[in-house]
Amino acid sequence: xxxxxxxxxxxxxxxxxxxxxxxxxxxxxxxxxxxxxxxxxxxxxxxxxxxxxxxxxxxxxxxxxxxxxxxxxxxxxxxxxxxxxxxxxxxxxxxxxxxxxxxxxxxxxxxxxxxxxxxxxxxxxxxxxxxxxxxxxxxxxxxxxxxxxxxxxxxxxxxxxxxxxxxxxxxxxxxxxxxxxxxxxxxxxxxxxxxxxxxxxxxxxxxxxxxxxxxxxxxxxxxxxxxxxxxxxxxxxxxxxxxxxxxxxxxxxxxxxxxxxxxxxxxxxxxxxxxxxxxxxxxxxxxxxxxxxxxxxxxxxxxxxx
Amino acid sequence: xxxxxxxxxxxxxxxxxxxxxxxxxxxxxxxxxxxxxxxxxxxxxxxxxxxxxxxxxxxxxxxxxxxxxxxxxxxxxxxxxxxxxxxxxxxxxxxxxxxxxxxxxxxxxxxxxxxxxxxxxxxxxxxxxxxxxxxxxxxxxxxxxxxxxxxxxxxxxxxxxxxxxxxxxxxxxxxxxxxxxxxxxxxxxxxxxxxxxxxxxxxxxxxxxxxxxxxxxxxxxxxxxxxxxxxxxxxxxxxxxxxxxxxxxxxxxxxxxxxxxxxxxxxxxxxxxxxxxxxxxxxxxxxxxxxxxxxxxxxxxxxxxxxxxxxxxxxxxxxxxxxxxxxxxxxxxxxxxxxxxxxxxxxxxxxxxxxxxxxxxxxxxxxxxxxxxxxxxxxxxxxxxxxxxxxxxxxxxxxxxxxxxxxxxxxxxxxxxxxxxxxxxxxxxxxxxxxxxxxxxxxxxxxxxxxxxxxxxxxxxxxxxxxxxxxxxxxxxxxxxxxxxxxxxxxxxxxxxxxxxxxxxxxxxxxxxxxxxxxxxxxxxxxxxxxxxxxxxxx
Numbered sequence: 001x002x003x004x005x006x007x008x009x010x011x012x013x014x015x016x017x018x019x020x021x022x023x024x025x026x027x028x029x030x031x032x033x034x035x036x037x038x039x040x041x042x043x044x045x046x047x048x049x050x051x052x053x054x055x056x057x058x059x060x061x062x063x064x065x066x067x068x069x070x071x072x073x074x075x076x077x078x079x080x081x082x083x084x085x086x087x088x089x090x091x092x093x094x095x096x097x098x099x100x101x102x103x104x105x106x107x108x109x110x111x112x113x114x115x116x117x118x119x120x121x122x123x124x125x126x127x128x129x130x131x132x133x134x135x136x137x138x139x140x141x142x143x144x145x146x147x148x149x150x151x152x153x154x155x156x157x158x159x160x161x162x163x164x165x166x167x168x169x170x171x172x173x174x175x176x177x178x179x180x181x182x183x184x185x186x187x188x189x190x191x192x193x194x195x196x197x198x199x200x201x202x203x204x205x206x207x208x209x210x211x212x213x214x215x216x217x218x219x220x221x222x223x224x225x226x227x228x229x230x231x232x233x234x235x236x237x238x239x240x241x242x243x244x245x246x247x248x249x250x251x252x253x254x255x256x257x258x259x260x261x262x263x264x265x266x267x268x269x270x271x272x273x274x275x276x277x278x279x280x281x282x283x284x285x286x287x288x289x290x291x292x293x294x295x296x297x298x299x300x301x302x303x304x305x306x
Numbered sequence: 307x308x309x310x311x312x313x314x315x316x317x318x319x320x321x322x323x324x325x326x327x328x329x330x331x332x333x334x335x336x337x338x339x340x341x342x343x344x345x346x347x348x349x350x351x352x353x354x355x356x357x358x359x360x361x362x363x364x365x366x367x368x369x370x371x372x373x374x375x376x377x378x379x380x381x382x383x384x385x386x387x388x389x390x391x392x393x394x395x396x397x398x399x400x401x402x403x404x405x406x407x408x409x410x411x412x413x414x415x416x417x418x419x420x421x422x423x424x425x426x427x428x429x430x431x432x433x434x435x436x437x438x439x440x441x442x443x444x445x446x447x448x449x450x451x452x453x454x455x456x457x458x459x460x461x462x463x464x465x466x467x468x469x470x471x472x473x474x475x476x477x478x479x480x481x482x483x484x485x486x487x488x489x490x491x492x493x494x495x496x497x498x499x500x501x502x503x504x505x506x507x508x509x510x511x512x513x514x515x516x517x518x519x520x521x522x523x524x525x526x527x528x529x530x531x532x533x534x535x536x537x538x539x540x541x542x543x544x545x546x547x548x549x550x551x552x553x554x555x556x557x558x559x560x561x562x563x564x565x566x567x568x569x570x571x572x573x574x575x576x577x578x579x580x581x582x583x584x585x586x587x588x589x590x591x592x593x594x595x596x597x598x599x600x601x602x603x604x605x606x607x608x609x610x611x612x613x614x615x616x617x618x619x620x621x622x623x624x625x626x627x628x629x630x631x632x633x634x635x636x637x638x639x640x641x642x643x644x645x646x647x648x649x650x651x652x653x654x655x656x657x658x659x660x661x662x663x664x665x666x667x668x669x670x671x672x673x674x675x676x677x678x679x680x681x682x683x684x685x686x687x688x689x690x691x692x693x694x695x696x697x698x699x700x701x702x703x704x705x706x707x708x709x710x711x712x713x714x715x716x717x718x719x720x721x722x723x724x725x726x727x728x729x730x731x732x733x734x735x736x737x738x739x740x741x742x743x744x745x746x747x748x749x750x751x752x753x754x755x756x757x758x759x760x761x762x763x764x765x766x767x768x769x770x771x772x773x774x775x776x777x778x779x780x781x782x783x784x785x786x787x788x789x790x791x792x793x794x795x796x797x798x799x800x801x802x803x804x805x806x807x808x809x810x811x812x813x814x815x816x817x818x819x820x821x822x823x824x825x826x827x828x829x830x831x832x833x834x835x836x837x838x839x840x841x842x843x844x845x
Contacts, residue, residue: 032726036360037435039729039764044451045437048430051452082353083506084524092525148557156561163565164558165528165551253553255527268726 008292012285016278020070023277024063027270034079034268053079066274075278076271080264086275090257094279096166097249097256101241103176108183108241109234115184116191117226121218123196131188138185143244147178147251164253175252179244183237190233194226227298231291238287242280341546341844343825344569345837346559350527350552354519355505356490357427357434362834368487369835370531370548372515375402375420375469375484378831378838381648381749383485387415387514387538388469397476397787402484404467407538409493410513417463423492425449425456436488439747442480444472476786479750486748486834516543516840527552531839544827544843560820569825573818575633575698586820589634593646593746593832595754597638598706598810599767603735607687608767612678614807617739618663619671621709627813630705634816638664640804641758642751643814646832649793654751658800664811668712675713686715689738692731695722702741706812732766740766741812746833751796752781758808769808774799 035041035049050056054065069076075086112135119131151174155163161174198204199222207217246258257276264272295302351364356372359365369378377386388402407415424443427434430452440446444460460472473480483489493512497504505511508522508529516539517531531548534540551567553559556574563571573581581587600608600617607613623637636644640663644655679685691710693703700722707718718739723731732740744764746753756762759778760770781795803809817836821828827842 030726031724031730035435037438039733040438041435042438042447042451044447044453045430048450048452049433049435052430052433080352081350081506081525082355082358083502083504084353089525092523151558151561156565159565163561163567164553164555165562165567167528251555251558253527253551253555253558255525255552259554266724 008289012282012289015285016281019281020067020274020278021063024066024274025059027265027268027273028059028062030265030268032268034270036267070274070278075275078264078272079269080260080267080272086271089260089272090275090279093255093257093260096254097245097258100172100175100179100248100254100256101238101245103172104179104241104245105183105234105238107176108180109187109230109237111180112184112187113191113227113230116188116230117195117218117223119188119192120195120199120222120226123192123199128192131192135185135188135192138181138188141181143178143182144247144251146181147175147248150174150178151251164251166254171252171254175245175248175254178248178251179241182240182244186233186237187230190230191226194229195222198222198225224298228295228302231294231298234291234294235284235288239284242283339824339844341544343545343548343828343839343842343844344567345548345550345839346553346562346568346571347550348552348554348556348559348572350525351522351529353505354508354511354522356423356487356492357432357436358505359487360435362836365487366835366837367519367531367550368490370515370517370839371511371513371519371534372487372490373537374486374490375404376481378482378485378829378835380829380831383481386485387491388484391481395472397478398473400471400473400480401464402469402471404469405538406467407514408536410518410534410536411493411496412536413493413495413512414466415491415493415514416466417469418466419491419494420469420489421459421461421463422494422497423490424461425459426492426497427488428459429456434488439483439486439488442473442475442477444474475782477782478786478789478792479748479752482748482750482833516540517545517548539840543840545839548839563820566822569822570828571820573633573820575631578633578818581820584820586822587818588821589816589818590830591636591643591645591832592815592817592836593643593749594743594815595638595641595643596741596743596812596815597641598812599732599737599740599742600769600810601735601737601739601767602770603768605689605738607678607682607684610678610682611807612674612681614810615663616671616675616678616713617710618807618810619665619667619674620713621706621810621812622666622668623664623811623813624666626702626705626709630701631813634818635813636816638811638814640664640800641809641811642754642800643746643832646746646749647751649789654793654797654800658797658804660801660804663804663807672713675716679715684715686717688717688719690719690721692721692723692728692737692740694725694728694741696725699741702812706741733763735766735768737766742766743815749831749833751800752778755796755799755803758803767809769803769806771802771806771808774802774806774808777802 054062078084078086078089081089115131115134119128122128151163154160154174162171165171204217204221207221246262249256249258261276347363349363351367352361353359353364354368356368359368373386375386375388376383387404387407389405391400391402393400404417409415426432428437428440428446428449430450437450445454445458448454449456449459462470464470496512500510503510507524508519513534516534516537518534520530520532522529529550533543533546553562556577559571560577562568600614602608627635627637639655639659642654644653647654691703691707693699703720703722707720710716710718731737744754755778757764758769759775777795777799781792785791785795824844826845829838829841830836
């Protein structure tokens with residue numbers, strides 16, 4: 001296991017290195033400069049500013065300098081937020097993003113499992129139909145549309161939740177619901193299909209024949225076996241939440257990092273683009289690693305012995 | 307993993323969602339007249355370092371928390387840290403007499419704080435993007451290009467309370483510039499204490515203005531201004547708190563306004579259509595000008611005045627602002643925006659109005675077009691129209707395209723590209739027609755007119771007129787100290803620009819807002835910082 005982990009971590013670092021390198025050079029090919037007032041500055045002034053930020057050096061030198069900084073934990077300072085270290089910018093704005101992302105993931109997947117399981121157990125009844133409708137709606141309504149609807153009805157009309165802003169659990173409810181819809185729907189669909197399959201398999205028949213109660217069968221045999229394929233989609237779901245959060249954060253005025261990513265690209269804020277690329281990439285790698293480990297826990301057959 | 311506990315967990319998650327849905331508290335607003343204003347900004351503030359700020363919202367906050375020599379008022383400047391000033395040496399020397407005012411930590415605001423701040427801004431080490439605005443202060447350009455020491459800048463402290471500024475050439479609108487954030491003083495001891503961390507959060511800064519910034523950690527979206535008891539004119543400041551909330555999504559801002567969480571919000575085009583008749587609705591003209599540039603270098607046909615005139619008359623600007631933009635923007639009278647600057651009570655835009663150059667007249671446009679085509683020996687023309695790729699910009703280009711193609715034989719292809727690409731293409735002359743916007747740094751017509759002198763780098767279309775150049779030069783030299791003569795030069799110059807149709811003015815942008823009627827006295831300026839709260843109150 002330790003060997004496996006070490007190997008995986010090595011691959012993660014390799015992935016990060018490749019992504020960092022590719023992003024660095026692609027980013028430098030984007031048109032424009034990080035200067036907001038470029039149009040009004042004289043060439044001499046522009047040159048001085050470039051010199052101050054090391055942008056006058058050849059690209060490969062800039063790349064090495066950047067890489068050297070990253071190895072020492074220095075991600076540079078942001079252009080948009082003048083003199084603000086990128087690590088501080090990410091650190092101070094990452095919390096809210098992780099909170100709603102994590103909540104949405106947990107609520108979405110757990111609720112999805114329940115909805116999917118109920119659908120399978122009551123297959124081809126009205127309960128199943130309802131569960132299917134919920135998952136179709138969840139998949140087809142984009143999170144930002146749901147966000148606007150939730151904000152209008154639950155926030156403005158009913159005043160149950162704050163419309164926007166950040167400052168405690170109540171503020172996280174609407175964004176979490178908006179983001180959770182899609183993982184809920186995806187998980188429910190997978191869970192239902194898989195469980196219908198499992199419920200008609202021989203070992204379930206055997207358990208029934210042994211006289212085991214329905215609840216026991218589902219808890220001890222059906223659920224666990226249905227989970228394996230569901231775990232597979234957790235990685236892609238996490239990616240979906242990361243991208244979805246960029247818009248949802250905006251709608252609920254959450255001081256998160258998603259929107260900063262978009263803005264940093266639009267304003268050629270090189271250090272911020274790089275810092276966020278590394279962080280997002282690392283998060284995704286870690287989610288995938290966890291997924292693989294969870295496989296082993298659920299299904300001893302896949303447990304890693306290498 | 308125990309599936310029992312897992313099932314329980316999922317049950318709990320669902321239940322808690324349901325329970326939580328029920329326990330929302332209804333906040334009851336107490337009806338007291340607390341002097342608290344809830345304001346909205348559409349973008350995070352990026353820094354409080356006046357040497358480094360480039361965005362409007364940071365300048366807005368800086369203007370509330372700090373004060374320069376003079377203070378922006380409604381189309382004039384009022385005394386700030388300087389009680390009075392005197393202009394001598396043919397307009398090149400400005401002497402400011404400072405009052406005995408204090409920073410929020412109790413230390414005196416001295417002339418040295420100005421000298422220090424200005425030198426810091428022009429120093430290449432600071433890498434300020436506003437260094438160019440000091441261009442007319444003696445030696446500033448050489449300093450910012452790294453060719454001279456910052457200590458040589460044309461600003462000196464004569465004792466603690468007298469500041470002497472030396473300019474390269476007379477500049478009557480220097481009074482507006484010293485009222486802007488980039489000319490504010492900086493508390494030297496604080497800047498030196500925090501070094502590169504200076505003004506990166508609310509506590510690492512010194513304040514000498516009507517308010518003090520609180521709760522800003524450098525990147526967060528909610529913060530507030532509280533009254534500064536040490537401000538010299540504190541007795542006139544009525545608000546105790548201004549709460550700021552950054553809301554980037556327009557419909558979220560509107561929802562927050564409707565639930566009384568905000569006393570102010572800006573509206574986008576779609577929202578304006580709904581709220582135009584609301585009692586809280588107000589629109590304010592910004593000192594901005596949107597216009598079409600014709601690339602004379604790439605397409606020599608644009609050297610023909612009839613062609614240029616035809617393009618201008620073919621566009622119905624009234625319909626443009628009423629039906630397409632529909633956000634309070636107005637059809638232009640010319641290039642320099644309306645209600646920005648006036649002389650002897652007369653607005654510049656009214657005085658320089660050339661009706662024949664801007665008013666829609668399709669029949670006339672077609673005549674000019676036919677004549678122009680004949681003169682240039684062309685039958686049909688195919689042009690590209692360059693603009694930004696935002697939804698708004700796309701709608702605008704589509705409208706302009708539909709208007710221009712009414713001219714027989716003219717084919718227009720729209721090119722909607724990202725802002726930065728548009729900027730670099732305009733500057734490199736890679737366009738036929740481009741929609742350009744100019745927003746003033748200070749409320750003086752010269753800030754606009756300078757652009758179309760033949761050597762200005764912002765003159766993307768390369769329109770040239772010797773008479774125009776001469777008038778602008780005259781306004782900056784021989785007439786610089788004579789307000790009326792200078793004004794007349796500029797009016798004449800604008801008339802030449804319009805008569806010769808150097809550009810096609812399209813519209814002047816407005817800011818549409820909702821503001822609760824209980825809020826009184828908030829000031830709006832057409833240029834940065836746009837909003838000020840030091841005279842505001844809640845009634």
